[in-house]
Amino acid sequence: MQPAVPIDVDETSGIWRTDGLPMVYLPRHFLVNNHLAVEEALGREAYRAMLRTATAKSAIEWCGAQLRDKGLDPEATFRHYFQRLSQRGWGQFSIDVLDTADRRGSISLRNSIFALEAGQRAGQSTGQRVCYMFEGFVTGAFSFLLGNSVALPSNVEAGEVRCACEGHDHCRFDFAARP
Template identity: 45%
Template sequence: MQARVPIDVDPDTGVWMTDGLPMLYVPRHFFVNNHAAIEQALGREAYARQLYGAGHASAYTWCDAEAVTHGKQGLDVFSHYLDRLSSRGWGLFDFIEVDPERAHARIRLRHSSMVLGQPEAKGLLCYMFAGWFAGAMDWVNRERRPVLRAVCEESACQAQGHAHCTFTVTLQK
């Protein structure tokens, strides 16, 4: 697979940009080692809560920017999000099923960077993505009245022996 994400480097600052958004390019082990160290220091549950909120906000902001940049709307933006994540080394993401009218989706992740970067680890390792998918679904439903709010959780992980990781997005109760 060839990289499908355009990268522009500012010659004066060295800042990498894709679609007008500043980017960082780091080795997987660098990111995963930092992730694991913070998880160990805070505990998985506390760290997961922090990542969820930050990831939700970041995905929502990303969807907003990409919709404008590419002239996309609704579910096409969420699909574009999964495609871009897949093109950037996080793993290969796709919808198993999706119904934005119910703020529902099941997302498959194959070759997760979190699993590949921690070959000895077990359990639900990819929880950091959950807030991302809830944020993207909330962006899709942002103009609905009443506004739907989504929640997401990793419901299966390849590190547990499953064929792939699965995330389930549901309507917040």
Template identity: 35%
Template sequence: MEVDPVSGQWSVDGLPMILVPRHLITNNLHAVEERIGYDASTTLFRAPGYHSAQQWCAHQAARHGLKGAAVVRHYLEHMSRRGWGRFTIEELDLDRGRARVRLDDSALAARAVGPQRSACYMFAGWLEGAVDHVRPRDATGVRSREIRCRAAGAEHCLFTVDET
């Protein structure tokens, strides 16, 4: 991590960062869900999450000379180190556009009170963006979905990624 002594801007691996308390993110997500509804929230956050993952993966791949599955692994390793939860790739088949990703200690599921629906839908767009980033440009896109969530009573969160 670097902090510019003049501007105070933080950066990690050359990417500008903002350090905020976890509750700021989760409270904002909750407010959006209350305002526009759960289903609309899941749709709203998918595209920007996808785009952000694409940007991050492109930057990191170029900076560290990473290709293919190494980019996805690097991405999830860094998201794990930044407090989002512990992402573990259980399956990754880029040729088939498939992945299975376990998430323990999700920061988004931690905010949930009592059994409810998936709280971690924001990660779906991130996974799609990371997997699509390293697939051939002419490949079919992918779609991720959370099939288990800690917020809904599961032991851990679990995502699948499949070709659309």
């Protein structure tokens, strides 16, 4: 099947765009190799914290732009965010629980690029959770949904609570906002 995301290529500049946003199309191994190189250089926990901040900011900005341009409400924007990530090949996200009153939720991820690459490289499950890059994605999208701006420190906590690399059928992220 063909991609579900619209891709416009500028004839003059060669720039790819989806929903007006410049995009880069690259091999999965390139992205994961870079990811693993930074993880090794910085140490996993330092990189994880840095990545969470950076990707949360990007997710909030992306959602804000979609809200303005598409006229979706915040919850539809949140759902659209994970649909677009799925359509762009990061893995197949599904929102299992989204409780805005209780300020928490849960998202499943099948065929995560990080789990697939780790499986290929190790030839089997690695026994550890490898998809922590998405924790910031979830943090940012949920912060957006709760109405927190980029400038405010996030009170959302999101974690990969199980990973396909540990032998599970799929990965799962739980998230909650502190009062």
